[in-house]
Amino acid sequence: MTVSKSILAVSGFCAALGLLAATSANAATNYPLTIDNCGASVTFKKAPERAVGLGQNSAEIMLLLGLEDKMVGTAFWPSKVLPQLEAANAKVKLLTVEFPTFESVLAENPDFAASALPSIVGPTGKVAKREDFEKVGVATYLSPSTCLSTAKSKDQYGSRDQLWTMDLLYKEIDELSQIFDVADRGQAIIADFKEREAALRASVSTNGKPLTYLFWFSSPSPTSDANLAGKNGATGFIANLLGGKNVIEAEAEWPTASWESIIAANPDVIVIASLDRNRWELDKPEAKMKFLTTDAAVSQMSAVKNKAIAVMDGQAMNPTIRTLYGAEQVAEHLKAIGLIK
Numbered sequence: 001m002t003v004s005k006s007i008l009a010v011s012g013f014c015a016a017l018g019l020l021a022a023t024s025a026n027a028a029t030n031y032p033l034t035i036d037n038c039g040a041s042v043t044f045k046k047a048p049e050r051a052v053g054l055g056q057n058s059a060e061i062m063l064l065l066g067l068e069d070k071m072v073g074t075a076f077w078p079s080k081v082l083p084q085l086e087a088a089n090a091k092v093k094l095l096t097v098e099f100p101t102f103e104s105v106l107a108e109n110p111d112f113a114a115s116a117l118p119s120i121v122g123p124t125g126k127v128a129k130r131e132d133f134e135k136v137g138v139a140t141y142l143s144p145s146t147c148l149s150t151a152k153s154k155d156q157y158g159s160r161d162q163l164w165t166m167d168l169l170y171k172e173i174d175e176l177s178q179i180f181d182v183a184d185r186g187q188a189i190i191a192d193f194k195e196r197e198a199a200l201r202a203s204v205s206t207n208g209k210p211l212t213y214l215f216w217f218s219s220p221s222p223t224s225d226a227n228l229a230g231k232n233g234a235t236g237f238i239a240n241l242l243g244g245k246n247v248i249e250a251e252a253e254w255p256t257a258s259w260e261s262i263i264a265a266n267p268d269v270i271v272i273a274s275l276d277r278n279r280w281e282l283d284k285p286e287a288k289m290k291f292l293t294t295d296a297a298v299s300q301m302s303a304v305k306n307k308a309i310a311v312m313d314g315q316a317m318n319p320t321i322r323t324l325y326g327a328e329q330v331a332e333h334l335k336a337i338g339l340i341k
Helices: 005-009 011-023 056-064 083-089 102-106 130-135 166-179 183-203 234-241 259-265 285-294 323-336
Strands: 033-037 040-044 051-054 071-075 094-096 112-115 139-142 212-218 226-228 269-274 309-313
Touching: 033 139, 033 166, 040 139, 051 056, 056 071, 056 083, 056 112, 056 166, 094 102, 130 139, 139 166, 166 183, 166 323, 183 234, 183 323, 212 234, 212 259, 226 259, 234 323, 269 285, 269 323, 285 309, 309 323
Parallel strands: 051 071, 051 112, 071 094, 112 139, 212 269, 269 309
Antiparallel strands: 033 040, 212 226
């Protein structure tokens, strides 16, 4: 995966975070702390000391908060860790880049589990249900961004009827920082993201013509339906931030669509995910690009002809700390080809 300058630019902020936390006023957490999290009330008598990050976003937030010495394991990494977090992440045991077993998590004797997705820890979680952790005395926290209803959706990821915004990410950072009694660090991270979000929105102009975007995550094969990002997820936010909208109208978080329907939708911009996992050949951006530019029908789409194909970190298509970085990656490409100013 090629890391954009925008991702590397935040490394200076992370390096200064420890100094900021050390010099700013201490906003200590008052325990017991009770948090309403995705329909569950969770009480903490003290800060966790043996935490696991189940899902890349949960792990990276805790690493950003400087909690590596409080972490005993991580799992489920679609992409490599952010470059500025490599040293901290190296101190934490990697259980697996895929879904871990419940037994392998419990083997680390955790007292806290943060999950990025309900498909990891939830009613149909592949690792366990929240109640399973509670029975063995392990507190759980689920990302507020991914606590979605599955009533309308046929898959485990659910659907959302309102556009995701960074406010849910800020809530997650704030609550995790309170749980671990590092609120100052959390507020510093939130302030940095808010500044960058505002700066990017102010810097983008579409010349009065809002663009339509298609976000392609991956596909099992070129002949299969494409796994796309729904209109109200993190990618919908990215499109909105860049003065446009997601061309996909489905409220499902991760709908699939045929290439015939994608051609008919005719988006102005195609954003393809770069993934470090090796589940499918089309996880690779090079494979996606080859298909887009050589398939007889798909290659005739205006976005392909206009070279309006942007490569974005696949994890940024999830509602994560990487979403803003992804928006910056797309903006950089579109500015370079003159689609936005």
